[in-house]
Amino acid sequence: MIIEWRKRHSSVLLAVSVFFAPGPSGASVPLRGTLHAERDCEAFVSKKKKSNPDKARLEPGDAYVILEVNRPQQPDWVRVRVEDANPPERWVEASCGRQELSETPAEEEQAETERPIEPDDPSLCGTAGLQDSFKLALSWQPAFCESHRGKKECAANFPAAYQSAGNFTLHGLWPNREACGINYGNCEHRRPQREFCDYPSPGVNAEVTRQLSQVMPGTASCLERHEWFKHGTCQVDWDPSQYFEVAIDLVRQFNDSGLNKFMAANMGKQVLVEDFLAQVDSALGEGARQRLQLTCAGGKLTDVYISLPAHIQPGSSLSELIRTAPQDFRSKCSARFLVDPVGFSR
Known part of the structure; x- marks a missing residue:
């Protein structure tokens, strides 16, 4: 699921590696946070097919918005927004950088994650x-x-x-x-x-x-x-x-x-x-x-x-x-x- 940020949260940052909320086994988990790239990594549209049509990569030292991870505990893939890529939503290996989660109110998190993508959205x-x-x-x-x-x-x-x-x-x-x-x-x-x-x-x-x-x-x-x-x-x-x-x-x-x-x-x-x-x-x-x-x-x-x-x-x-x-x-x-x-x- 892709989550779009509509405003900046002033919440406390928590290290992603400490704990993930439980979720279905094998299912990706929507998250909010930041990945601080520590190495040059390829950014894939599909992690399974390793597709990267525009050769997008992470730039060490840059920060990227986290959208989701591939599994709730000890994920090895993180989906982030790479603004110059098309499409910008990309999967990168979790080892590409340091991840941090932002804590958000439960009701606001639920409203954001449950907002459907409109199929006729012209964007x-x-x-x-x-x-x-x-x-x-x-x-x-x-x-x-x-x-x-x-x-x-x-x-x-x-x-x-x-x-x-x-x-x-x-x-x-x-x-x-x-x-x-x-x-x-x-x-x-x-x-x-x-x-x-x-x-x-x-x-x-x-x-x-x-x-x-x-x-x-x-x-x-x-x-x-x-x-x-x-x-x-x-x-x-x-x-x-x-x-x-x-x-x-x-x-x-x-x-x-x-x-x-x-x-x-x-x-x-x-x-x-x-x-x-x-x-x-x-x-x-x-x-x-x-x-x-x-x-x-x-x-x-x-x-x-x-x-x-x-x-x-x-x-x-x-x-x-x-x-x-x-x-x-x-x-x-x-x-x-x-x-x-x-x-x-x-």
Whole structure:
């Protein structure tokens, strides 16, 4: 449980190591106090997974507000607020410093600890690790380029072999929080940039960058930078390379399920939405269509959004992820759409 301090208490400080109030065995215990860092320690979002997406560390000599400990007696993990980290609530080893507890009135302590976190609190829409689902956003690149002809990835001489084979391309992998709608994002609170290439490089390794340039043509316009800072920073399980590696695998699974062959066979033709959805069910499992959103523009399919569960294990089967995802079918297409071929229409 995360406790926020709303005022400073003028109470006496007690050494944490002397005594902890009894609590359920193995349960974390909310506390008030201060950890005085005595050594340089890594600060984890998850102590179990050792996840630290922004490489946050304690600074020896600094004091940090204590939020909770992992067990009531002789804890080996303490959760503190690291103000410059995102999210700021971090687990550190108890040996990282000297802990002190502040004594507070029982009724005030109870009121603070029992105050619920409001699920629709707008302040949570920029806090990482609170997603309740993911969306895999795929583009039909030829239709995208019809209205974005000035983009580098839409230039006449841009390699289009991947799209020509009927493959959808990667737009992004988006952590979602239902209460935030489309506003869950930018969890590093970085100033939005007009040009994607004005964002700093997220530091994706060379091999993932190579693969990404194939499945995400938008890398020619630095789309991956925008996607990382707007969406990738709101999950806490993966660094940038791992995040894009998961997204690459998912888009390839979608295409290789047989949907690329379906799209290639219908390039330049009108397709019934029902036929496309039937192909999705055939390729990815009965009911998969209920986890899709379709977008069309000018009678052409432009985007497919796939609903996925809140937690994704790298290497997971896409069909299995879809099966366990929340249903969220929507379509902004009429009864049929055009599978736009590569190249600009006149």
